[in-house]
Amino acid sequence: MQRRKFINLAALMGLSTIASSSLYATDYRYTKAAAWTANTVDDAIQKMYGDISTIHNGITLGVPKVASNGANVPLDIRSDIPAKSLTIFQNVNPEATVIAYSIHKNSLIDYSLKIKMQEGPGEITVILEGRDGKFYATRKTLIVAGGGCDP
């Protein structure tokens, strides 16, 4: 495990010399490791992007009002804002960061995925890191009716 981390880190450092954003692979689990163990959404956002202010515009987030199965909560996200990354957080699981998309030259932000969430009321937060240096955000609440992280 240690050796693999070292090799991946070395590979990332080698890749970082390439200027083109399309060739530059990013593993945020290494470059922003602290964001993945943060327990609260605010802390996770700070660890991922620093102290940012966000514009609440430009991102469409689809979540069910009531998710019947906490093991498979469907989300969809769309945006036309030219972006570097987009990260999804939620406030009910032990750690807040769910997934971080690296946006490349030909990537379009039109994603669907299914996530695990613990039972009860919850909130999804999406932060988009714009190429214009600004951050955009949206939030939606939902109720998770059953299932969840633990079988």
Add this chain to the structure above:
Amino acid sequence: MKIKAKLTNNIVKVKVLAKHEMSTYSQAQKRTGDSSNANFITHLKASIKDEIVFEVSTSQFLSKNPIFKFKFKDGKKGDVLTMTWTDRKGNTKTSKTKIK
């Protein structure tokens, strides 16, 4: 991985199913008594030749056997889409498909 990649009006629409247990730390703790047995995909990327078109860093909170749906532009019919995932234990899997 089961990958479907279809080109319509200069946009390639992709749906990929990655077979993976995506076990969380608490699931591993409950099932095996040791949370360090947790294993989930941590990184996944899709490229055409050297050009990355989709890339994610992921957590234990994606559903089991996760399905990713995404889109990108400037792909052509017949282009080979190569996808690779890496998981927490260092396993990797690469699959390819042609854009239809």
